Amino acid sequence: MNTLKTxxxxxxLRWLDDRIPARTKHTLNLRSIFIFPSKFGLSYLLMCGCLFLLGTNYQNNLMLLLCYFLLALLLVCLFKSYLNFACLTLTVDPIQSVFAGNNAVLSIQIQAANVRPGTSGGHDDKFPQGQLHFRWLRQKSMFNCDLNQAERSIRLPYITQRRGVYPLPRVTCISEYPLGLYRCWTHLDFDQRLVVYPAPVPCEMQLESRSQEAGKNATSQPGHDDFYSLRPFVPGEPLNRVAWKNVAKGADWVSKSFSQQQSLGGFLRLNLSSRDIEKELGKLAFQVLQLSDNQVPFGLILGSKCVEPGSGERHKQTCLLALARYGTLESAV
Known part of the structure; x- marks a missing residue:
């Protein structure tokens, strides 16, 4: 049974990929909308059938008239439900990378397909009405968005449990407006790839150096060793940094800057002999964050892959991405 279900x-999913291709902006139409009577709608239809049988059996014209009226209302709701749902355009913002165990958030913006942005007010009759229900495909947790409110957007959380780079599942959007007789839904692929970094594991710093390159790759970093230059004095700085000789001559207040030599040959290396590679990757993620916060240049060695030494936000993201992709199919990309 599990094999057949899979x-x-x-x-x-293949059929949905052909019918509703992945894109960051979806305007709902006949090809992407599915509609079927809800449980309440099926009960309503059954009641209409019973009224028709009773009215025919007892030749009661009022009962037959009521049955026809209810069926006409059911038909009107069919078109109204579809037209209200087909007026929607849904777009997403790029999803942000997270660490394993944290929740990623997909922000979905809801607009009217036939109304220009900024022209529709909170009570515009042209804007779709009712509530939208969102959930990830084949998940039960539902998140609601009231289209009658001024803020027409929803933040859909996604629970992450493992590191890696993988596509987000489809988002199911459901509407039962106006009377709950019909259930309109769609399964949208917003073409988003989520990057999940290893969860940081606190540890001691294990920065290896290459002695043969230490002399070549030395650079100046702020410190306390050698005099470097003079710069304008900033109120609140220690007074022992002030160049008092310049002040005594009547010049402007300036502070002394010092520098120290720091090698760019430091590398973080993955311990391939460890039985728990995920824990080792978590330790490296922790060290990457610490070194980046302290603006210490470093490199990263993951088996045959090497990230050259550097610093800054871009270098940090490159190293974290390499950790997320290590040992996965994405590592070859």
Whole structure:
């Protein structure tokens, strides 16, 4: 049974990929909308059938008239439900990278397909009405968005448990407006790839150096060793940094800057002999964050892959991405 279920899910995903391709902006239409009577709608239809049988059996014209009226209302709701749902355009903001165990958030913006942005007010009759229900495909947790409110957007959380780079599942959007007789839904792929970094594991710093390159790659960093230059004095700085000779001559207040030599040959290396590679990756993630916060240049060695020494936000993201991709199919990209 599990094998058949898996095959059915794979076939349904392939069919959805052909019918509703992945894109960051979706305007709902006949091809992407599915509509079917809800449980309440099926009960309503059953009641209409019972009224028709009773009215026919007892030749009661009022009962038949009521049955026809209810069926006409059911038909009107069919078109109204579809037209209200087909007026939607949904766009997403790029999803931000997170560490394993934290929740990623997909921000979905909801607009009216036939109304220009900024022209529709909070009570515009042209804007779709009712509530939208969002959830990840084949998940039960539902998140609601009231289209009658001024803020027409929703933040859909996604629980992360493992590191890596993988596509987000489809988002199911559901509407039962106006009377709950019909259930309109769609399964949208917003073409988002989520980067999940290893969860940081606190540890001691293990920065290896290459002695043969230490002399070549030395650079100046702020410190306390050698005099470097003079710069304008900033109120609140220690007075022992003030160049008092310059002040005594009547010049402007200036502070002394010092520098120290720091090697750029430091590398973080993955311990491949460890039985728990995920823990080792977490330790490296912790060290990457610490070194980046302290603006210490470093490199990263992951088996045959090497990230050259550097510093800054971009270098930190490069190293964290390498940790997230290590040992996965994405590592070859």
């Amino acid at each position: 095959r059915w899910q794979q076939q349904s």
